[in-house]
Every structure is written in structure tokens, then in C-alpha cells.
Amino acid sequence: xxxxxxxxxxxxxxxxxxxxxxxxxxxxxxxxxxxxxxxxxxxxxxxxxxxxxxxxxxxxxxxxxxxxxxxxxxxxxxxxxxxxxxxxxxxxxxxxxxxxxxxxxxxxxxxxxxxxxxxxxxxxxxxxxxxxxxxxxxxxxxxxxxxxxxxxxxxxxxxxxxxxxxxxxxxxxxxxxxxxxxxxxxxxxxxxxxxxxxxxxxxxxxxxxxxxxxxxxxxxxxxxxxxxxxxxxxxxxxxxxxxxxxxxxxxxx
Numbered sequence: 693x694x695x696x697x698x699x700x701x702x703x704x705x706x707x708x709x710x711x712x713x714x715x716x717x718x719x720x721x722x723x724x725x726x727x728x729x730x731x732x733x734x735x736x737x738x739x740x741x742x743x744x745x746x747x748x749x750x751x752x753x754x755x756x757x758x759x760x761x762x763x764x765x766x767x768x769x770x771x772x773x774x775x776x777x778x779x780x781x782x783x784x785x786x787x788x789x790x791x792x793x794x795x796x797x798x799x800x801x802x803x804x805x806x807x808x809x810x811x812x813x814x815x816x817x818x819x820x821x822x823x824x825x826x827x828x829x830x831x832x833x834x835x836x837x838x839x840x841x842x843x844x845x846x847x848x849x850x851x852x853x854x855x856x857x858x859x860x861x862x863x864x865x866x867x868x869x870x871x872x873x874x875x876x877x878x879x880x881x882x883x884x885x886x887x888x889x890x891x892x893x894x895x896x897x898x899x900x901x902x903x904x905x906x907x908x909x910x911x912x913x914x915x916x917x918x919x920x921x922x923x924x925x926x927x928x929x930x931x932x933x934x935x936x937x938x939x940x941x942x943x944x945x
Contacts, residue, residue, distance in 0.1 A: 698734070701724060701726070701734060702734045702737055702738060704724070705720055705724070705731070705734050705735070705738065706738055706743055706744065706753075708720065708723070709744055709751060709752060709753045710753055713752055713753055714747060714750060714751065714752035714753070715750050715751065715752075716749050716750040717731050717732060717735070717749060717750050717751075718749075719750070720750070729827055732826055732827045733827060735751045736823075736827075738751070739751075739823075745845075746819070746820070746823045746845075747819075773900040773901065773902075773924035773926060773944075774797060774798045774801045774900055775801050776924055776925075776944040776945060777798055777801065777802075777898050777899075777900060777922050777923065777924055777944045778798065778799075778800075778801025778802045778804060778805050778898075779801075779805050779944065780922050780942060780944035780945075781802045781805075781865050781896060781898050781922050781944075782802050782805030782806050782809070783805075784863065784865075784896065784920075784922075785806065785809065785812060785862070785863060786862075787809060787810045787811050787812065788810075788811045788812075789812065789813070789861075789862040789863070790812075790813040790814075790815065790861035790862050790863075790892075791806075791812070791813070791814055791815070791861055791862060791863045791864070791865060791892070792814075792815045792816070792856070792859060792861045792863070792864040792865065792866075792888055792891045792892050793814055793815070793816040793818060793821050793865055794816075794818070794864075794865060794866035794867050794885070794888060795816070795817055795818035795820070795821070795844055795845075795846035795847075795885075796818070796844075796866075796867035797867075798867045798898045798899070798900065799816075799818065799821060799865055799866070799867055799898065800818070800820050800821060800824060802865055802898070803820075803821045803824040803825055804824055806825065806828070806831060807824070807825060807827075807828040807831065808828070809828075809830060809831060810830040811830055812830065812831045812832070813831075813832045813834070813861070814831060814832070814833045814834070815833075815834045815836065815855075815856075815859050815861060815891070816833065816834075816835060816836070817835065817836040817838055817846055817847040817848075817852045817855075817885065818844075818845070818846045818847075819835075819840070819845045819846055819847070820845045820846070821833075822835055835847070836851065836852045836855035836856060837851030837852065837854065837855050838850075838851035838852040838855075839851065841883070844881075848883040848885075849883070852885050852887070853885060853887040856885065856887040856888050856890075856891045857887060857890075857891075859891040859892070860891060860892065860893070861891060861892040861893070862892060862893055862894065863892050863893065863894045863895075863896055864888055864889060864891055864892035864894070864895050864896065865896050865898055866888060866889070866895070866896070866897060866898065867897070867898050867899060868897060868899050868903065868908075868912060869881070869903065869906075869908035869909075870903050870904075870906035870907050870908040871897075871899055871903055871904045871905070871906070871915065871921075871935075872905070872906065872907045872908075873905065873915070873934060873938075875907060875911055876911050876912070876913060876914040876915055876917075877897060877899075877911070877912045877913050877914070877915060877917075877918065878906075878907055878908035878909070878910060878911055878912060879908055879909070879910050879912050880908045880909050880910070881910070882909075882910060884910060884912055886912065886913075889912075889913055889917070894919045894920065895913075895917065895918050895919050895920075896918070896919065896920045896921075896922060897918040897920070897921045897922070898921075898922050898923075899921065899922075899923055900923060900924050900926075901923055901924050901925075901926040901927035901928075901931075902926075904923065904927055904931055904935070905931055915935070915938045915939055916938050916939055918939050919939070919940065920939070920940045920941070920942060921935060921939060921940070921941045921942070922941075922942045922944055923935075923941065923942075923943060923944065924943065924944050925943050925944070925945060927943070
């Protein structure tokens, strides 16, 4: 009975968004006379179904997303590998610790694993990470300043950099577009936040095997600058050995 009631409410929420394009969580909760936490859970279900897109403080209908679709497509690419990397990376974070989470699809899998943890402090410039952890009662999330970028559902600009200058977390978990043995850790994003690499004691690169041995447009840092690289079990043995000659590597199962 409860499941039917929840399904009916989600359908009504979806209809509301179709009629209004977007709505704030507070407005939806007031209209349906339920808690904001309940609406957050409803919206998460609709996001998982690909029907709505979360925006700061609310949601909007999926058909208006435009370039945000690329983020969802990247989320699905190599998803089993990213999921295993996310589990392994989250296991590095102990209760009571602080962590900087980069914007990106692999770090979103980390956020999903951190939802059930206790007394975790997460600093991020990813709206997707914020929304993933918004209903996790034992996780404190701090969002940096910055300008919203729809294509990656994150914040960019000097506001991010200025915020990160005052952070020194236990760990920084970050992703990359490629890892070149000649050129180092690389990204396609000219707005990549290099300041995050100085915002924690341990720098952990999370990268699936499809990106290793590849190149991208911009150099982020050297492979040797990473304290640890977490990758998946599909990485060929020769490339794994080559990486381990440069830094510590953990293979996620």
C-alpha cells in the first residue's frame, strides 16, 4: 500500500515538473504536504529513471536538459568498472575523516558509497555529489563557491579555487580523462581545478582502465604526484606494472 502511495506521489511530482518545467524542493514538499527529505528521495528515483534532472535546490524535467545529457552518458560508460573503483575509494575514507571529491562520473560513484558512512565531511564543487549526499544524515557536505556549469553539473571559476585554498582534508579523490605514461595525468577540461590537488594530505586518482595509456588536451599533474591510483581489474598486466613503477596502485575488484 505504501509503495503504491509513493509511486502515485512520484507520478504527481513528475506531472508537476512537466507542467512547470522546474520546481524547488521546498515548493514541491509544501504542495504535497510531505517533508523535503521525502521529496528528495522521490526526485532521486525520478533521476535514476532518467525522467528529471536535479538542479540546485530543486529539479527540472529531463527534456530540457540539453547538454546535461552528456554527463548521464559518461556516467553509464564503463559503469561496472567505475562502480568497483567507487567502492574501493570509499573504503579508504574512515569514519570521522574529511575528503575533497572532484566533479566527475567516477567520483559520483564514490559519493554513493559514502551515503551510509558516519561523521564524514565532504567538500566538493560537484552539484551531482551534493545531491547524492543531501539525504545522508551522517555526512556533512560543503559546496565551494563558483559559477554553475550545466554540461558537467558542477561549479567552475575563481570561486572554486578560492574556496579550496582554505581546505586541507585527509584525502583528495579526483578523476581524469587520460593517464599518459609520457605526459602524466590529463584532462579535456580547461577549467579543471588544479587547486584541489593541494587541498588534502593524500592525493588519490580514480581512473578506469580505458583511460590509461591515453592522452587528453591538458596536463593536470604527473603520475608520480599521485599518492595512489585506484583502477579496475581490466588493466593489462604490462600497463599495471608500468604504473606501479611510478606510484602506488590499487586494483579494485
